[in-house]
Amino acid sequence: xxxxxMIPSPVYAGSDGTDSKAxxxxxxxxxxxxxxxxxxxxxxxxxxxxxxxxxxxxxTTLMLHMRVRANLTAAESKKILKYxxxxxxx
Amino acid sequence: MxxxxxxxxxxxxxxLLWLALSVMASAQVSQExxxxxxxxxxxxxxxxxxxxxxxxxxxxxxxSLQQQVGSTKEIAKSAEEKASTAEEKMNxxxxxxxxxxxAASHNFVLAGDAxxxxxxxxxxxxxxxMMADFAxxxxxxxNDNILFEAGFDFILQNxxxxxxNGQNAxxxxxxxxxxxxxxxxxxxxxYVTLVAGEMLLPLGTYSERSAGWxxxxxxxxxxxxxxxxxxxGAELKGAIPLxxxxxxxxxxGYIANGPSSVDGTGKSTYTDSTGAxxxxxxxxxxxxxxxxxxxxxxxxSASGGARIxxxxxxxxxxxxxxxxxxxxxxxxxxxxxxxxxxxxxxxHLSPYFMLQGxxxxxxxxxxxxxxxxxxxxxxxxxxxxxxxxxxLTFINNLELVSRxxxxxxxxxxxxxxxxxxxxxxxSNTLMFENDYEWLNNSGPNPLPNSAYVFQLSYGx
Numbered sequence: 274x275x276x277x278x279m280i281p282s283p284v285y286a287g288s289d290g291t292d293s294k295a296x297x298x299x300x301x302x303x304x305x306x307x308x309x310x311x312x313x314x315x316x317x318x319x320x321x322x323x324x325x326x327x328x329x330x331x332x333t334t335l336m337l338h339m340r341v342r343a344n345l346t347a348a349e350s351k352k353i354l355k356y357x358x359x360x361x362x363x
Numbered sequence: 364m365x366x367x368x369x370x371x372x373x374x375x376x377x378x379l380l381w382l383a384l385s386v387m388a389s390a391q392v393s394q395e396x397x398x399x400x401x402x403x404x405x406x407x408x409x410x411x412x413x414x415x416x417x418x419x420x421x422x423x424x425x426x427s428l429q430q431q432v433g434s435t436k437e438i439a440k441s442a443e444e445k446a447s448t449a450e451e452k453m454n455x456x457x458x459x460x461x462x463x464x465x466a467a468s469h470n471f472v473l474a475g476d477a478x479x480x481x482x483x484x485x486x487x488x489x490x491x492x493m494m495a496d497f498a499x500x501x502x503x504x505x506n507d508n509i510l511f512e513a514g515f516d517f518i519l520q521n522x523x524x525x526x527x528n529g530q531n532a533x534x535x536x537x538x539x540x541x542x543x544x545x546x547x548x549x550x551x552x553x554y555v556t557l558v559a560g561e562m563l564l565p566l567g568t569y570s571e572r573s574a575g576w577x578x579x580x581x582x583x584x585x586x587x588x589x590x591x592x593x594x595x596g597a598e599l600k601g602a603i604p605l606x607x608x609x610x611x612x613x614x615x616g617y618i619a620n621g622p623s624s625v626d627g628t629g630k631s632t633y634t635d636s637t638g639a640x641x642x643x644x645x646x647x648x649x650x651x652x653x654x655x656x657x658x659x660x661x662x663x664s665a666s667g668g669a670r671i672x673x674x675x676x677x678x679x680x681x682x683x684x685x686x687x688x689x690x691x692x693x694x695x696x697x698x699x700x701x702x703x704x705x706x707x708x709x710x711h712l713s714p715y716f717m718l719q720g721x722x723x724x725x726x727x728x729x730x731x732x733x734x735x736x737x738x739x740x741x742x743x744x745x746x747x748x749x750x751x752x753x754x755l756t757f758i759n760n761l762e763l764v765s766r767x768x769x770x771x772x773x774x775x776x777x778x779x780x781x782x783x784x785x786x787x788x789x790s791n792t793l794m795f796e797n798d799y800e801w802l803n804n805s806g807p808n809p810l811p812n813s814a815y816v817f818q819l820s821y822g823x
Contacts, residue, residue, distance in 0.1 A: 305608040312679035313609045317711065318572045319822070320791040327472075334472045334504040337548070338512055340556075342571060344613035344672075346602040347553035 307356025310349050318343065324360035332357040475499035475514070475823060476576040482816035494519045495818065496575050498543065513545035544593055558598040558617075561650070565600070565615040565670040566590045566688050567705040567721045576822035579745050579762070580782055581796055582813070585770040586723045586739030590703055591646040591690070594619030596665065609676030613686075614669070621666030621692040622701050623649040629695035629730040631774060640807065642774055644694060644701060644727055666692025666701070680714040699728040715747040727773065741768035745786075762786040764798070776806025792822040 305313075315321050327335060332354060340350040477497045483490030497517040504510050517540055524534035546560035563571045569584065570592045596619030602611045623645045626633045633643045649661045668690030676682035684707075691702040702725065709719035724738035743766040749759040766782045784798030796818045804810060 313676040319577045330470045334470045337510045341548045344602045346604040
Protein backbone atom coordinates (compact mmCIF):
# COMPACT_ATOMS: atom_id res chain seq x y z
CA UNK A 274 0.00 0.00 0.00
CA UNK A 275 1.41 3.33 -1.05
CA UNK A 276 1.90 5.91 1.65
CA UNK A 277 -0.10 8.42 -0.34
CA UNK A 278 -3.13 6.14 -0.21
CA MET A 279 -2.90 5.76 3.54
CA ILE A 280 -4.21 9.25 4.17
CA PRO A 281 -7.84 8.84 5.17
CA SER A 282 -10.69 9.78 2.92
CA PRO A 283 -12.07 12.36 2.36
CA VAL A 284 -8.65 13.56 1.42
CA TYR A 285 -7.53 17.10 1.94
CA ALA A 286 -6.81 18.69 -1.43
CA GLY A 287 -3.12 18.99 -0.72
CA SER A 288 -2.53 15.70 1.04
CA ASP A 289 -1.66 13.85 -2.14
CA GLY A 290 0.96 16.40 -3.01
CA THR A 291 -0.76 17.68 -6.13
CA ASP A 292 -0.87 21.24 -4.87
CA SER A 293 2.19 21.21 -2.65
CA LYS A 294 3.47 24.24 -4.53
CA ALA A 295 0.24 26.21 -4.05
CA UNK A 296 0.51 29.43 -2.04
CA UNK A 297 0.15 28.90 1.69
CA UNK A 298 -3.09 30.44 2.87
CA UNK A 299 -4.29 30.80 6.47
CA UNK A 300 -6.85 28.20 7.50
CA UNK A 301 -10.20 29.98 7.68
CA UNK A 302 -12.33 28.77 10.57
CA UNK A 303 -15.62 28.54 8.72
CA UNK A 304 -14.17 26.54 5.81
CA UNK A 305 -12.25 23.90 7.75
CA UNK A 306 -13.80 20.46 7.78
CA UNK A 307 -13.32 17.74 10.37
CA UNK A 308 -11.23 15.81 7.84
CA UNK A 309 -8.88 18.76 7.39
CA UNK A 310 -8.58 19.24 11.15
CA UNK A 311 -7.80 15.55 11.39
CA UNK A 312 -5.02 15.97 8.83
CA UNK A 313 -3.74 19.11 10.57
CA UNK A 314 -3.53 17.66 14.07
CA UNK A 315 -3.13 13.89 13.94
CA UNK A 316 -0.36 13.70 11.36
CA UNK A 317 1.82 15.95 13.48
CA UNK A 318 2.94 12.96 15.55
CA UNK A 319 1.92 9.74 13.83
CA UNK A 320 0.64 8.16 10.67
CA UNK A 321 -3.05 8.85 10.32
CA UNK A 322 -5.48 6.10 11.29
CA UNK A 323 -8.39 5.10 9.10
CA UNK A 324 -11.76 6.09 10.62
CA UNK A 325 -13.02 2.57 10.00
CA UNK A 326 -10.34 1.08 12.26
CA UNK A 327 -12.48 1.84 15.30
CA UNK A 328 -16.18 2.09 16.12
CA UNK A 329 -17.92 5.37 16.86
CA UNK A 330 -17.88 4.65 20.60
CA UNK A 331 -14.21 3.70 20.52
CA UNK A 332 -13.39 6.93 18.69
CA THR A 333 -15.05 8.87 21.52
CA THR A 334 -12.63 7.31 23.99
CA LEU A 335 -9.61 7.64 21.72
CA MET A 336 -10.33 11.29 20.96
CA LEU A 337 -10.66 12.06 24.66
CA HIS A 338 -7.26 10.42 25.13
CA MET A 339 -5.72 12.39 22.24
CA ARG A 340 -7.31 15.65 23.34
CA VAL A 341 -5.52 15.32 26.68
CA ARG A 342 -2.28 13.90 25.31
CA ALA A 343 -1.79 16.36 22.43
CA ASN A 344 -3.43 19.39 24.05
CA LEU A 345 -6.03 19.74 21.31
CA THR A 346 -8.59 22.52 21.59
CA ALA A 347 -12.10 21.48 22.62
CA ALA A 348 -13.71 22.74 19.41
CA GLU A 349 -11.20 20.99 17.15
CA SER A 350 -11.35 17.68 18.96
CA LYS A 351 -15.16 17.72 18.79
CA LYS A 352 -15.11 18.43 15.07
CA ILE A 353 -12.52 15.73 14.43
CA LEU A 354 -14.57 13.27 16.48
CA LYS A 355 -17.67 14.05 14.46
CA TYR A 356 -15.75 13.36 11.25
CA UNK A 357 -14.32 10.08 12.56
CA UNK A 358 -17.66 8.87 13.89
CA UNK A 359 -19.31 9.72 10.60
CA UNK A 360 -17.09 7.16 8.87
CA UNK A 361 -16.41 4.82 11.78
CA UNK A 362 -16.34 1.07 11.49
CA UNK A 363 -18.90 -1.31 12.97
CA MET B 364 -139.38 -30.23 48.86
CA UNK B 365 -140.31 -26.57 49.14
CA UNK B 366 -140.64 -27.01 52.81
CA UNK B 367 -137.11 -28.41 53.06
CA UNK B 368 -135.80 -25.57 50.91
CA UNK B 369 -137.48 -23.00 53.14
CA UNK B 370 -136.01 -24.60 56.29
CA UNK B 371 -132.54 -24.62 54.86
CA UNK B 372 -132.80 -20.97 53.92
CA UNK B 373 -133.95 -20.01 57.41
CA UNK B 374 -131.04 -21.95 58.91
CA UNK B 375 -128.52 -20.22 56.63
CA UNK B 376 -129.80 -16.77 57.46
CA UNK B 377 -129.63 -17.66 61.14
CA UNK B 378 -126.02 -18.75 60.77
CA LEU B 379 -125.05 -15.55 58.98
CA LEU B 380 -126.70 -13.50 61.67
CA TRP B 381 -124.74 -15.42 64.32
CA LEU B 382 -121.56 -14.87 62.57
CA ALA B 383 -122.17 -11.15 62.19
CA LEU B 384 -122.93 -10.78 65.85
CA SER B 385 -119.81 -12.77 66.77
CA VAL B 386 -117.62 -10.46 64.73
CA MET B 387 -119.13 -7.37 66.21
CA ALA B 388 -118.59 -8.84 69.67
CA SER B 389 -114.90 -9.57 68.99
CA ALA B 390 -114.23 -6.02 67.53
CA GLN B 391 -114.67 -4.52 70.85
CA VAL B 392 -110.77 -4.06 72.12
CA SER B 393 -109.85 -3.01 75.64
CA GLN B 394 -107.86 0.22 76.31
CA GLU B 395 -104.92 -1.77 77.66
CA UNK B 396 -104.70 -3.90 74.56
CA UNK B 397 -104.87 -0.83 72.40
CA UNK B 398 -101.92 0.81 74.26
CA UNK B 399 -99.94 -2.39 73.90
CA UNK B 400 -100.65 -2.41 70.21
CA UNK B 401 -99.68 1.26 70.01
CA UNK B 402 -96.33 0.56 71.72
CA UNK B 403 -95.71 -2.34 69.41
CA UNK B 404 -96.45 -0.16 66.39
CA UNK B 405 -94.05 2.53 67.71
CA UNK B 406 -91.35 -0.10 68.22
CA UNK B 407 -91.90 -1.44 64.74
CA UNK B 408 -91.70 2.11 63.39
CA UNK B 409 -88.35 2.65 65.10
CA UNK B 410 -87.06 -0.62 63.73
CA UNK B 411 -88.20 0.36 60.26
CA UNK B 412 -86.44 3.72 60.65
CA UNK B 413 -83.25 1.96 61.78
CA UNK B 414 -83.48 -0.38 58.86
CA UNK B 415 -83.93 2.57 56.54
CA UNK B 416 -80.82 4.22 57.93
CA UNK B 417 -78.87 0.98 57.56
CA UNK B 418 -80.19 0.69 54.08
CA UNK B 419 -79.06 4.24 53.28
CA UNK B 420 -75.59 3.46 54.61
CA UNK B 421 -75.48 0.34 52.45
CA UNK B 422 -76.60 2.36 49.48
CA UNK B 423 -73.81 4.86 50.04
CA UNK B 424 -71.29 2.07 50.35
CA UNK B 425 -72.56 0.50 47.19
CA UNK B 426 -72.29 3.85 45.43
CA SER B 427 -68.73 4.28 46.67
CA LEU B 428 -67.83 0.78 45.56
CA GLN B 429 -69.37 1.44 42.21
CA GLN B 430 -67.24 4.56 41.86
CA GLN B 431 -64.14 2.58 42.80
CA VAL B 432 -65.03 -0.06 40.28
CA GLY B 433 -65.38 2.69 37.67
CA SER B 434 -61.99 4.13 38.57
CA THR B 435 -60.41 0.69 38.47
CA LYS B 436 -61.93 0.14 35.09
CA GLU B 437 -60.41 3.41 33.87
CA ILE B 438 -56.99 2.42 35.21
CA ALA B 439 -57.32 -0.96 33.59
CA LYS B 440 -58.34 0.69 30.36
CA SER B 441 -55.40 3.09 30.52
CA ALA B 442 -53.02 0.22 31.24
CA GLU B 443 -54.51 -1.67 28.35
CA GLU B 444 -53.98 1.32 26.08
CA LYS B 445 -50.38 1.71 27.28
CA ALA B 446 -49.71 -1.96 26.73
CA SER B 447 -51.17 -1.65 23.28
CA THR B 448 -48.98 1.38 22.51
CA ALA B 449 -45.91 -0.41 23.85
CA GLU B 450 -46.69 -3.39 21.70
CA GLU B 451 -47.03 -1.14 18.68
CA LYS B 452 -43.69 0.48 19.49
CA MET B 453 -42.05 -2.89 19.97
CA ASN B 454 -43.22 -3.87 16.53
CA UNK B 455 -41.77 -0.70 15.00
CA UNK B 456 -38.23 -0.91 13.42
CA UNK B 457 -35.65 0.27 15.98
CA UNK B 458 -32.27 2.01 15.44
CA UNK B 459 -30.32 -0.20 17.83
CA UNK B 460 -26.98 1.49 17.15
CA UNK B 461 -28.35 4.85 18.29
CA UNK B 462 -29.79 3.28 21.43
CA UNK B 463 -26.53 1.52 22.19
CA UNK B 464 -24.53 4.69 21.59
CA UNK B 465 -26.61 6.66 24.06
CA ALA B 466 -26.71 3.83 26.59
CA ALA B 467 -22.96 3.15 26.49
CA SER B 468 -21.72 6.29 28.20
CA HIS B 469 -18.45 4.59 29.03
CA ASN B 470 -16.07 2.57 26.97
CA PHE B 471 -12.87 0.57 27.27
CA VAL B 472 -10.27 0.66 24.50
CA LEU B 473 -6.90 -1.09 24.22
CA ALA B 474 -4.27 0.80 22.23
CA GLY B 475 -0.47 0.75 22.20
CA ASP B 476 2.38 -0.71 20.21
CA ALA B 477 4.91 -3.51 19.98
CA UNK B 478 8.43 -3.67 18.57
CA UNK B 479 10.77 -6.50 17.70
CA UNK B 480 14.40 -5.51 17.12
CA UNK B 481 17.42 -7.11 15.59
CA UNK B 482 20.67 -5.29 16.19
CA UNK B 483 24.37 -5.65 16.52
CA UNK B 484 26.52 -3.64 18.86
CA UNK B 485 30.08 -2.92 17.86
CA UNK B 486 32.49 -5.04 19.85
CA UNK B 487 30.19 -8.07 19.79
CA UNK B 488 30.65 -10.67 17.07
CA UNK B 489 27.01 -11.36 16.32
CA UNK B 490 23.74 -9.56 16.34
CA UNK B 491 20.65 -10.75 18.15
CA UNK B 492 16.91 -10.50 18.15
CA MET B 493 15.23 -8.63 20.96
CA MET B 494 11.61 -8.24 21.94
CA ALA B 495 12.25 -4.55 22.35
CA ASP B 496 8.90 -3.48 23.63
CA PHE B 497 5.32 -4.49 24.16
CA ALA B 498 3.53 -1.42 25.42
CA UNK B 499 -0.25 -1.68 25.75
CA UNK B 500 -2.28 1.37 26.76
CA UNK B 501 -5.56 0.83 28.58
CA UNK B 502 -8.16 3.55 28.14
CA UNK B 503 -11.36 3.60 30.17
CA UNK B 504 -13.80 6.45 29.60
CA UNK B 505 -16.20 6.91 32.50
CA ASN B 506 -18.11 9.64 30.68
CA ASP B 507 -17.38 12.46 28.22
CA ASN B 508 -15.27 14.28 30.81
CA ILE B 509 -13.45 11.54 32.70
CA LEU B 510 -10.82 9.19 31.34
CA PHE B 511 -8.51 6.72 33.05
CA GLU B 512 -5.44 5.76 31.06
CA ALA B 513 -2.54 3.47 31.90
CA GLY B 514 0.45 2.43 29.84
CA PHE B 515 2.67 -0.57 30.52
CA ASP B 516 6.00 -1.80 29.24
CA PHE B 517 6.53 -5.54 29.13
CA ILE B 518 10.25 -6.24 28.93
CA LEU B 519 11.79 -9.62 28.23
CA GLN B 520 15.47 -10.01 29.09
CA ASN B 521 17.93 -12.64 30.15
CA UNK B 522 17.81 -13.81 33.73
CA UNK B 523 20.89 -14.01 35.92
CA UNK B 524 22.62 -16.57 38.06
CA UNK B 525 25.69 -16.39 40.30
CA UNK B 526 28.52 -18.79 39.52
CA UNK B 527 30.65 -20.59 42.10
CA ASN B 528 33.43 -18.05 41.59
CA GLY B 529 31.01 -15.24 42.52
CA GLN B 530 30.60 -13.88 39.02
CA ASN B 531 27.16 -13.25 37.54
CA ALA B 532 26.10 -14.99 34.35
CA UNK B 533 23.05 -14.83 32.08
CA UNK B 534 20.59 -17.65 32.73
CA UNK B 535 17.06 -18.29 31.45
CA UNK B 536 14.91 -15.16 31.20
CA UNK B 537 12.86 -12.68 33.16
CA UNK B 538 9.76 -10.77 32.17
CA UNK B 539 9.27 -7.49 33.94
CA UNK B 540 6.27 -5.17 33.72
CA UNK B 541 6.77 -1.46 34.20
CA UNK B 542 4.01 1.07 34.67
CA UNK B 543 4.90 3.78 32.16
CA UNK B 544 2.06 6.08 33.12
CA UNK B 545 -1.32 5.90 34.83
CA UNK B 546 -3.51 8.97 35.15
CA UNK B 547 -7.05 10.06 35.82
CA UNK B 548 -7.95 12.83 33.38
CA UNK B 549 -10.82 15.20 34.11
CA UNK B 550 -11.99 17.73 31.53
CA UNK B 551 -12.83 20.70 33.75
CA UNK B 552 -14.00 22.89 30.86
CA UNK B 553 -13.05 23.73 27.27
CA TYR B 554 -9.73 25.21 28.38
CA VAL B 555 -8.63 23.25 31.45
CA THR B 556 -7.98 19.55 32.01
CA LEU B 557 -6.84 18.08 35.32
CA VAL B 558 -4.44 15.14 35.09
CA ALA B 559 -3.36 13.26 38.22
CA GLY B 560 -1.24 10.17 38.79
CA GLU B 561 1.95 8.87 37.20
CA MET B 562 2.24 11.46 34.42
CA LEU B 563 4.29 11.74 31.26
CA LEU B 564 6.04 15.05 31.87
CA PRO B 565 5.71 17.82 29.27
CA LEU B 566 9.43 18.59 29.16
CA GLY B 567 9.70 19.00 25.42
CA THR B 568 7.37 16.79 23.43
CA TYR B 569 9.31 13.55 23.23
CA SER B 570 8.04 12.02 26.46
CA GLU B 571 4.37 12.61 25.68
CA ARG B 572 4.59 11.70 21.98
CA SER B 573 7.21 8.98 21.89
CA ALA B 574 5.44 5.64 21.61
CA GLY B 575 7.58 3.13 19.77
CA TRP B 576 5.69 3.03 16.49
CA UNK B 577 5.48 6.83 16.46
CA UNK B 578 9.22 7.29 16.81
CA UNK B 579 10.71 7.05 13.29
CA UNK B 580 14.02 5.79 14.70
CA UNK B 581 14.16 2.70 16.92
CA UNK B 582 15.93 4.34 19.86
CA UNK B 583 15.38 7.57 21.77
CA UNK B 584 17.42 10.74 21.25
CA UNK B 585 20.36 10.71 23.66
CA UNK B 586 19.81 14.00 25.54
CA UNK B 587 16.30 13.09 26.73
CA UNK B 588 18.13 10.85 29.22
CA UNK B 589 19.02 13.91 31.31
CA UNK B 590 15.31 14.70 31.79
CA UNK B 591 12.75 12.95 34.00
CA UNK B 592 10.26 11.27 31.65
CA UNK B 593 7.52 10.71 34.22
CA UNK B 594 6.51 12.01 37.60
CA UNK B 595 3.86 11.28 40.22
CA GLY B 596 1.77 14.37 40.83
CA ALA B 597 -0.97 16.54 39.36
CA GLU B 598 -1.14 18.70 36.27
CA LEU B 599 -3.40 21.32 34.71
CA LYS B 600 -3.23 21.53 30.94
CA GLY B 601 -5.22 22.76 27.98
CA ALA B 602 -5.34 24.69 24.74
CA ILE B 603 -6.58 28.15 23.93
CA PRO B 604 -7.65 28.61 20.29
CA LEU B 605 -6.50 31.78 18.57
CA UNK B 606 -9.41 32.95 16.42
CA UNK B 607 -9.09 30.22 13.82
CA UNK B 608 -8.74 26.48 13.53
CA UNK B 609 -5.19 25.16 13.54
CA UNK B 610 -3.79 27.98 15.64
CA UNK B 611 -3.55 27.70 19.41
CA UNK B 612 -1.55 28.37 22.53
CA UNK B 613 -1.12 25.20 24.57
CA UNK B 614 -0.03 25.05 28.18
CA UNK B 615 0.79 22.55 30.93
CA GLY B 616 1.66 23.22 34.56
CA TYR B 617 2.36 20.53 37.12
CA ILE B 618 3.78 19.59 40.48
CA ALA B 619 5.42 16.21 41.00
CA ASN B 620 7.55 14.43 43.59
CA GLY B 621 10.60 15.23 41.47
CA PRO B 622 13.98 13.51 41.19
CA SER B 623 16.04 12.24 44.08
CA SER B 624 19.61 11.39 45.06
CA VAL B 625 20.55 7.68 45.02
CA ASP B 626 22.51 7.74 48.28
CA GLY B 627 20.79 10.86 49.63
CA THR B 628 24.06 12.77 50.01
CA GLY B 629 23.68 15.21 47.12
CA LYS B 630 27.15 14.31 45.88
CA SER B 631 27.60 14.17 42.13
CA THR B 632 28.38 10.42 42.03
CA TYR B 633 28.02 7.24 44.05
CA THR B 634 29.77 3.88 43.84
CA ASP B 635 27.70 0.71 43.37
CA SER B 636 28.49 -2.80 44.63
CA THR B 637 30.59 -3.60 41.54
CA GLY B 638 32.75 -0.54 42.09
CA ALA B 639 31.28 1.45 39.20
CA UNK B 640 31.09 5.20 39.76
CA UNK B 641 27.70 6.43 38.57
CA UNK B 642 25.72 9.70 38.61
CA UNK B 643 23.93 10.20 41.91
CA UNK B 644 20.94 11.95 40.41
CA UNK B 645 17.98 9.57 40.12
CA UNK B 646 15.47 10.85 37.56
CA UNK B 647 13.29 7.77 37.40
CA UNK B 648 12.25 7.07 40.97
CA UNK B 649 10.69 8.84 43.94
CA UNK B 650 7.18 7.62 43.24
CA UNK B 651 5.95 8.29 46.78
CA UNK B 652 6.23 4.78 48.20
CA UNK B 653 9.70 3.88 49.40
CA UNK B 654 11.32 0.46 49.05
CA UNK B 655 10.72 0.01 52.79
CA UNK B 656 7.00 0.48 52.28
CA UNK B 657 6.74 3.96 53.77
CA UNK B 658 4.89 6.75 52.02
CA UNK B 659 7.52 9.43 51.69
CA UNK B 660 9.16 11.94 49.38
CA UNK B 661 12.88 11.25 49.01
CA UNK B 662 13.70 14.93 48.67
CA UNK B 663 12.82 18.14 50.53
CA SER B 664 9.67 19.07 48.63
CA ALA B 665 7.87 18.66 45.32
CA SER B 666 9.17 19.95 42.01
CA GLY B 667 7.21 22.25 39.74
CA GLY B 668 7.24 22.45 35.98
CA ALA B 669 5.45 23.91 32.99
CA ARG B 670 5.36 24.05 29.21
CA ILE B 671 3.89 26.69 26.95
CA UNK B 672 3.77 26.32 23.18
CA UNK B 673 2.46 27.97 20.05
CA UNK B 674 1.04 25.92 17.20
CA UNK B 675 0.11 27.28 13.81
CA UNK B 676 -1.11 25.34 10.79
CA UNK B 677 -0.97 27.30 7.56
CA UNK B 678 -2.92 24.50 5.96
CA UNK B 679 -3.02 20.73 6.52
CA UNK B 680 0.52 19.29 6.56
CA UNK B 681 2.06 22.75 6.63
CA UNK B 682 2.53 23.74 10.24
CA UNK B 683 4.97 24.76 12.93
CA UNK B 684 5.05 24.25 16.70
CA UNK B 685 7.45 25.91 19.12
CA UNK B 686 7.50 25.17 22.84
CA UNK B 687 9.36 26.23 25.95
CA UNK B 688 9.33 24.08 29.07
CA UNK B 689 11.15 23.65 32.35
CA UNK B 690 11.17 22.11 35.80
CA UNK B 691 12.84 22.93 39.09
CA UNK B 692 12.87 21.53 42.60
CA UNK B 693 15.11 19.96 45.26
CA UNK B 694 16.40 16.43 44.70
CA UNK B 695 17.90 15.98 48.18
CA UNK B 696 16.62 16.61 51.68
CA UNK B 697 19.35 19.23 52.09
CA UNK B 698 17.92 21.39 49.30
CA UNK B 699 20.23 20.72 46.37
CA UNK B 700 18.21 21.63 43.27
CA UNK B 701 17.74 19.96 39.93
CA UNK B 702 16.48 22.32 37.21
CA UNK B 703 15.83 21.77 33.52
CA UNK B 704 14.94 23.89 30.50
CA UNK B 705 13.88 22.64 27.07
CA UNK B 706 13.18 24.38 23.77
CA UNK B 707 11.33 22.18 21.30
CA UNK B 708 10.27 22.79 17.73
CA UNK B 709 8.72 20.81 14.91
CA UNK B 710 7.51 21.64 11.43
CA HIS B 711 5.85 19.98 8.46
CA LEU B 712 6.52 21.39 5.00
CA SER B 713 4.27 19.01 3.06
CA PRO B 714 2.68 15.63 3.72
CA TYR B 715 6.17 14.20 3.16
CA PHE B 716 8.73 16.26 5.02
CA MET B 717 9.02 16.73 8.76
CA LEU B 718 11.76 18.34 10.84
CA GLN B 719 11.86 18.32 14.63
CA GLY B 720 14.29 18.76 17.47
CA UNK B 721 14.93 19.80 21.04
CA UNK B 722 17.57 21.72 22.91
CA UNK B 723 17.94 20.57 26.51
CA UNK B 724 19.95 21.92 29.41
CA UNK B 725 19.88 20.97 33.09
CA UNK B 726 21.55 22.33 36.22
CA UNK B 727 22.37 20.00 39.09
CA UNK B 728 23.57 21.37 42.43
CA UNK B 729 25.89 19.04 44.33
CA UNK B 730 27.68 19.03 47.66
CA UNK B 731 31.05 18.13 46.16
CA UNK B 732 31.58 19.79 42.76
CA UNK B 733 29.11 22.66 42.88
CA UNK B 734 26.59 22.96 40.03
CA UNK B 735 27.18 20.91 36.93
CA UNK B 736 25.29 21.15 33.67
CA UNK B 737 24.08 18.20 31.64
CA UNK B 738 22.33 18.48 28.31
CA UNK B 739 22.49 18.41 24.57
CA UNK B 740 20.27 18.59 21.53
CA UNK B 741 18.78 16.45 18.81
CA UNK B 742 17.61 17.25 15.32
CA UNK B 743 15.67 14.79 13.19
CA UNK B 744 14.32 14.88 9.66
CA UNK B 745 12.12 12.47 7.70
CA UNK B 746 11.15 12.45 4.03
CA UNK B 747 8.58 10.20 2.34
CA UNK B 748 9.47 9.15 -1.18
CA UNK B 749 5.77 9.09 -2.02
CA UNK B 750 6.40 12.71 -2.89
CA UNK B 751 7.78 11.47 -6.24
CA UNK B 752 4.54 9.61 -6.92
CA UNK B 753 6.52 6.78 -8.48
CA UNK B 754 4.93 3.96 -10.42
CA LEU B 755 6.82 1.62 -8.11
CA THR B 756 4.86 0.93 -4.93
CA PHE B 757 8.08 -0.10 -3.25
CA ILE B 758 9.48 3.40 -3.70
CA ASN B 759 6.28 5.12 -2.55
CA ASN B 760 6.30 3.13 0.70
CA LEU B 761 9.79 4.24 1.68
CA GLU B 762 10.58 7.04 4.10
CA LEU B 763 14.12 8.29 4.64
CA VAL B 764 15.15 9.24 8.18
CA SER B 765 18.18 10.84 9.78
CA ARG B 766 19.06 12.28 13.14
CA UNK B 767 21.94 13.92 14.89
CA UNK B 768 21.93 13.86 18.68
CA UNK B 769 24.53 14.76 21.27
CA UNK B 770 24.63 14.63 25.04
CA UNK B 771 27.04 15.74 27.71
CA UNK B 772 26.29 14.24 31.13
CA UNK B 773 28.19 17.04 32.88
CA UNK B 774 30.40 14.51 34.64
CA UNK B 775 32.94 13.99 31.86
CA UNK B 776 31.13 11.71 29.42
CA UNK B 777 30.17 13.10 26.03
CA UNK B 778 28.49 11.26 23.15
CA UNK B 779 27.78 12.35 19.60
CA UNK B 780 25.69 10.16 17.31
CA UNK B 781 24.57 10.35 13.74
CA UNK B 782 21.85 8.02 12.50
CA UNK B 783 20.65 7.43 8.94
CA UNK B 784 18.20 4.90 7.64
CA UNK B 785 14.77 4.25 6.24
CA UNK B 786 11.29 3.10 7.10
CA UNK B 787 9.28 0.78 4.89
CA UNK B 788 5.54 1.22 5.48
CA UNK B 789 3.60 -2.01 5.08
CA SER B 790 0.51 -0.14 6.22
CA ASN B 791 -0.31 2.93 8.27
CA THR B 792 0.51 1.04 11.49
CA LEU B 793 3.01 -1.66 10.52
CA MET B 794 6.47 -0.56 9.52
CA PHE B 795 9.98 -1.87 9.19
CA GLU B 796 12.84 0.39 10.27
CA ASN B 797 16.53 -0.01 9.44
CA ASP B 798 19.21 2.41 10.62
CA TYR B 799 22.94 2.68 10.88
CA GLU B 800 24.38 4.62 13.83
CA TRP B 801 27.77 6.25 14.09
CA LEU B 802 28.74 6.97 17.71
CA ASN B 803 31.61 9.02 19.04
CA ASN B 804 32.10 8.41 22.77
CA SER B 805 34.42 9.94 25.33
CA GLY B 806 34.52 9.89 29.11
CA PRO B 807 34.14 7.41 31.99
CA ASN B 808 30.63 6.15 31.18
CA PRO B 809 30.56 5.53 27.40
CA LEU B 810 27.43 4.23 25.73
CA PRO B 811 27.41 0.99 23.70
CA ASN B 812 28.51 1.61 20.12
CA SER B 813 25.43 0.45 18.25
CA ALA B 814 26.40 -0.28 14.66
CA TYR B 815 23.07 -1.10 13.03
CA VAL B 816 19.58 -1.86 14.08
CA PHE B 817 16.48 -3.33 12.42
CA GLN B 818 13.07 -2.99 13.96
CA LEU B 819 9.54 -4.10 13.15
CA SER B 820 6.98 -1.78 14.74
CA TYR B 821 3.28 -2.14 15.03
CA GLY B 822 0.83 0.35 16.49
CA UNK B 823 -2.63 -0.77 17.56
